[in-house]
Amino acid sequence: MMKILVGLGTCGIAAGAEETYRKLSTHSQADGAGFQLGKTGCIGMCYREPLVEVRDDKGARFTYGAVSPDKVDRILEEHIKGGKPVDEWLVWSNDTVGSDKPYLDNQSRIVLRNCGTIDPESLEDYLAVEGYQALKRVLDNKDPEGLITQIIESGLRGRGGAGFLSGMKWRFARMAAGKRKYVICNADEGDPGAFMDRSVLESDPHSVLEGMAIAAYAIGNVSVGIIYVRAEYPKAIERLNIAIKQAEERGLLGDKIFGTDFEFHVKLKEGAGAFVCGEETALMQSVEGKRGMPKVRPPFPATKGLWDCPTNINNVETYANVPWIVLKGAGAFNSMGTENSKGSKVFAMAGKVKRGGLVEVPMGITIREIVFGICGGIKEDKKFKAVQMGGPSGGCIPAELQNTIIDYESINKTGAIMGSGGLVVMDETTCMVDVARFFLDFTQRESCGKCTFCRIGSKRMLEVLTRITEGKGRETDIDLLLDLAQRVKNTSLCGLGQTAPNPVLTTIKYFRSEYEAHISNKKCPAHSCNQLLTYSINDLCTGCLLCKRACKFDAISGEKKVKHVIDMSKCTKCGECFKVCNFHAVARD
Amino acid sequence: MDLHRKYDFKNHHFAGEEGRLIPLLQQAQAMDGYITRDRIHEIHKNSGIPLTHIYGVATFYSQFRFKPVGKYMIRVCHGTACHVSGAKDITEACQDHLAIPSGETTADRLFTLETVACLGCCSLAPVIMINNDTFGNLSPKDVKKIINRYKKEGPKEAAQ
Numbered sequence: 105m106m107k108i109l110v111g112l113g114t115c116g117i118a119a120g121a122e123e124t125y126r127k128l129s130t131h132s133q134a135d136g137a138g139f140q141l142g143k144t145g146c147i148g149m150c151y152r153e154p155l156v157e158v159r160d161d162k163g164a165r166f167t168y169g170a171v172s173p174d175k176v177d178r179i180l181e182e183h184i185k186g187g188k189p190v191d192e193w194l195v196w197s198n199d200t201v202g203s204d205k206p207y208l209d210n211q212s213r214i215v216l217r218n219c220g221t222i223d224p225e226s227l228e229d230y231l232a233v234e235g236y237q238a239l240k241r242v243l244d245n246k247d248p249e250g251l252i253t254q255i256i257e258s259g260l261r262g263r264g265g266a267g268f269l270s271g272m273k274w275r276f277a278r279m280a281a282g283k284r285k286y287v288i289c290n291a292d293e294g295d296p297g298a299f300m301d302r303s304v305l306e307s308d309p310h311s312v313l314e315g316m317a318i319a320a321y322a323i324g325n326v327s328v329g330i331i332y333v334r335a336e337y338p339k340a341i342e343r344l345n346i347a348i349k350q351a352e353e354r355g356l357l358g359d360k361i362f363g364t365d366f367e368f369h370v371k372l373k374e375g376a377g378a379f380v381c382g383e384e385t386a387l388m389q390s391v392e393g394k395r396g397m398p399k400v401r402p403p404f405p406a407t408k409g410l411w412d413c414p415t416n417i418n419n420v421e422t423y424a425n426v427p428w429i430v431l432k433g434a435g436a437f438n439s440m441g442t443e444n445s446k447g448s449k450v451f452a453m454a455g456k457v458k459r460g461g462l463v464e465v466p467m468g469i470t471i472r473e474i475v476f477g478i479c480g481g482i483k484e485d486k487k488f489k490a491v492q493m494g495g496p497s498g499g500c501i502p503a504e505l506q507n508t509i510i511d512y513e514s515i516n517k518t519g520a521i522m523g524s525g526g527l528v529v530m531d532e533t534t535c536m537v538d539v540a541r542f543f544l545d546f547t548q549r550e551s552c553g554k555c556t557f558c559r560i561g562s563k564r565m566l567e568v569l570t571r572i573t574e575g576k577g578r579e580t581d582i583d584l585l586l587d588l589a590q591r592v593k594n595t596s597l598c599g600l601g602q603t604a605p606n607p608v609l610t611t612i613k614y615f616r617s618e619y620e621a622h623i624s625n626k627k628c629p630a631h632s633c634n635q636l637l638t639y640s641i642n643d644l645c646t647g648c649l650l651c652k653r654a655c656k657f658d659a660i661s662g663e664k665k666v667k668h669v670i671d672m673s674k675c676t677k678c679g680e681c682f683k684v685c686n687f688h689a690v691a692r693d
Numbered sequence: 694m695d696l697h698r699k700y701d702f703k704n705h706h707f708a709g710e711e712g713r714l715i716p717l718l719q720q721a722q723a724m725d726g727y728i729t730r731d732r733i734h735e736i737h738k739n740s741g742i743p744l745t746h747i748y749g750v751a752t753f754y755s756q757f758r759f760k761p762v763g764k765y766m767i768r769v770c771h772g773t774a775c776h777v778s779g780a781k782d783i784t785e786a787c788q789d790h791l792a793i794p795s796g797e798t799t800a801d802r803l804f805t806l807e808t809v810a811c812l813g814c815c816s817l818a819p820v821i822m823i824n825n826d827t828f829g830n831l832s833p834k835d836v837k838k839i840i841n842r843y844k845k846e847g848p849k850e851a852a853q
């Protein structure tokens with residue numbers, strides 16, 4: 105029988121996938137419906153949600169994009185009954201048809217191996233794709249040391265930002281003295297513009313649980329694991345809770361796992377809205393019920409972490425890689441990638457890119473291949489300007505450096521960082537000074553306040569950036585920013601402060617002329633900073649009165665069918681007239 | 694209601710009273726909509742955690758509110774992707790339409806407007822969330838329509 109799967113991740117639901125699912129379910133219950141209906145997580149083509157996949161008995165798979173409920177009937181009629189796919193709506197297939205084939209075909213999926221193919225709420229589905237087999241193998245082998253060696257050999261590095269060798273971290277935690285140890289999964293995903301961890305948790309929660317259990321076994325003396333997850337991700341929390349319960353009922357988590365003496369319980373802990381709690385020591389403070397303020401390292405969590413016990417903390421994506429490595433071997437993983445960056449990396453593609461969504465690529469691929477080859481280039485074919493990587497800790501890599509390869513060291517050289525995988529694409533309409541201001545605004549608000557320069561220095565930097573975008577910048581401001589940036593970097597305790605200046609430093613490095621245009625000419629080359637724009641009405645004006653009515657400040661005068669005029673002394677540059685005019689008669693410069 | 698007794702300690706591993714503080718505050722907020730003075734005192738009495746510590750923790754995390762909120766919580770995303778895709782216009786449209794600044798609640802206690810950093814649907818930017826429902830690919834006009842639907846029809850229908 106044919107199978108129809110609907111992608112029900114947060115993106116899909118936001119785009120209306122639940123309605124599509126409901127419509128399909130009214131048909132699937134009818135006699136002779138000819139198909140079975142199922143749910144799945146994030147298929148990854150977020151830009152084409154709601155996504156619906158049709159699978160036939162012979163293994164052919166067809167993905168339809170933007171399936172609103174009104175498209176359901178035709179798909180059922182022509183494809184399910186008639187056996188002929190509706191080509192014009194196909195975005196992907198494992199056959200030759202589909203408009204957006206390069207998007208999925210050019211990816212290499214390890215972490216996302218099950219995302220969008222299995223039902224995240226079904227343990228059976230996970231078991232059918234070798235689920236918990238890696239854990240079973242590890243328990244059968246009874247060789248935690250060998251397991252750690254395997255993870256080290258695979259070259260897996262932490263996907264949460266810093267890129268430390270995961271196996272080494274496990275070894276430190278194993279060697280640390282202590283009768284009680286913990287493993288933690290960092291699912292705080294605070295970087296604004298990133299959603300990889302959310303998608304993995306929503307689409308394949310068991311793979312993360314399995315990875316944690318394997319880590320727990322490798323380290324030893326661990327009976328409790330904690331997942332610290334953002335409260336803003338209700339769907340991920342819901343599915344994790346279901347998955348934990350299912351695994352416990354089957355003896356795959358809890359006491360006596362697979363009938364052995366190995367015991368491992370997983371608890372969820374919801375975050376409470378503080379970005380700094382993604383930092384490992386702050387996260388542990390938060391789990392302990394305190395204000396989430398980072399602590400001095402050393403001691404590192406591996407020797408003294410949660411409740412002063414040795415603790416291993418890894419990112420969601422790091423854990424999701426683990427079962428795959430155990431099953432396929434370290435060699436399969438480290439044959440992919442570059443010399444020092446092995447395996448694949450998931451990126452959350454967003455911003456001004458045609459196809460935004462989740463992509464997983466082998467390390468070593470270039471930024472250009474991701475932006476153009478996979479994601480189809482820039483929206484409305486505007487000019488590609490930069491990518492922002494690493495969020496508030498990262499930086500902007502300009503279009504000239506688009507041949508930079510994805511690898512921890514190469515990205516670091518540009519001044520950005522690999523980060524957790526947020527990749528925001530910017531075009532010619534994005535103002536780089538505004539981007540720097542945006543991130544500083546974020547970090548200075550999220551600073552925990554412990555270090556003076558992070559707390560106050562970042563505020564001063566924000567003030568300087570704000571005045572530049574408002575046309576009040578001073579000639580000395582760039583030097584002032586550079587000076588402050590160095591001081592904030594040098595005197596901050598944790599990664600938040602140490603990296604907060606990166607967005608400013610990289611934009612000054614690559615887009616200095618844009619800063620200078622703001623400061624010296626009082627112009628925003630991207631036409632984005634409102635205060636620096638001037639509005640005027642040109643000869644295309646038909647005198648339709650629309651802008652005059654729209655202007656809340658009485659700055660526009662004119663009669664019907666006569667060209668209107670803007671009174672600059674009253675104009676607040678709110679941009680309303682520009683938005684409403686249907687005749688391109690309002691000019692903005 | 695005895696919040697402390699209602700709280701399921703057995704299934705919570707977090708050792709010590711203090712480890713339970715944040716889940717307790719979260720539960721208090723889920724019950725009352727915000728953190729009331731009475732609840733803070735209740736937690737203090739039952740757990741023995743010093744009041745200063747409870748206030749210190751509650752004020753550190755942006756999730757906790759100390760003012761009542763409206764029936765519908767509108768969160769406008771101002772994450773990176775939404776920022777470059779016009780989140781500012783979305784917030785302005787909400788502010789205009791509800792006639793309140795961000796962070797405030799309408800007089801009829803129906804809507805509270807907030808800005809947040811990244812809701813995790815960046816590829817649908819700009820995005821807003823009303824209670825637990827997410828809306829993406831919005832224009833300022835769409836936002837007004839959605840708000841009107843909530844006003845008229847209540848959450849179930851409006852979220853469709």
Ligand SMILES: Cc1cc2nc3c(=O)[nH]c(=O)nc-3n(C[C@H](O)[C@H](O)[C@H](O)COP(=O)(O)O)c2cc1C
Nearest residue numbers: 262263264290293294382383384418419422599600
């Ligand atoms: C301000 C700040 C925020 C962070 N946020 C996160 C986060 O949201 N998710 C994450 O996995 N790591 C985050 N980290 C990194 C963690 O401190 C830690 O390095 C990571 O969880 C280790 O896991 P990994 O080795 O698997 O990467 C953050 C670090 C800093 C300084």
Ligand code: SF4
Nearest residue numbers: 552554555558598601
């Ligand atoms: S660098 Fe900033 S966030 Fe980190 S501990 Fe210091 S003040 Fe807190």
Ligand code: SF4
Nearest residue numbers: 645646648649651685
């Ligand atoms: S809206 Fe455009 S065309 Fe109409 S009066 Fe204004 S400038 Fe002229």
Ligand code: SF4
Nearest residue numbers: 655675676678679681
């Ligand atoms: S920019 Fe705003 S204030 Fe200025 S003329 Fe246009 S509508 Fe009026």
Ligand code: FES
Nearest residue numbers: 770772775814815
């Ligand atoms: S930036 Fe708005 S959802 Fe991520």
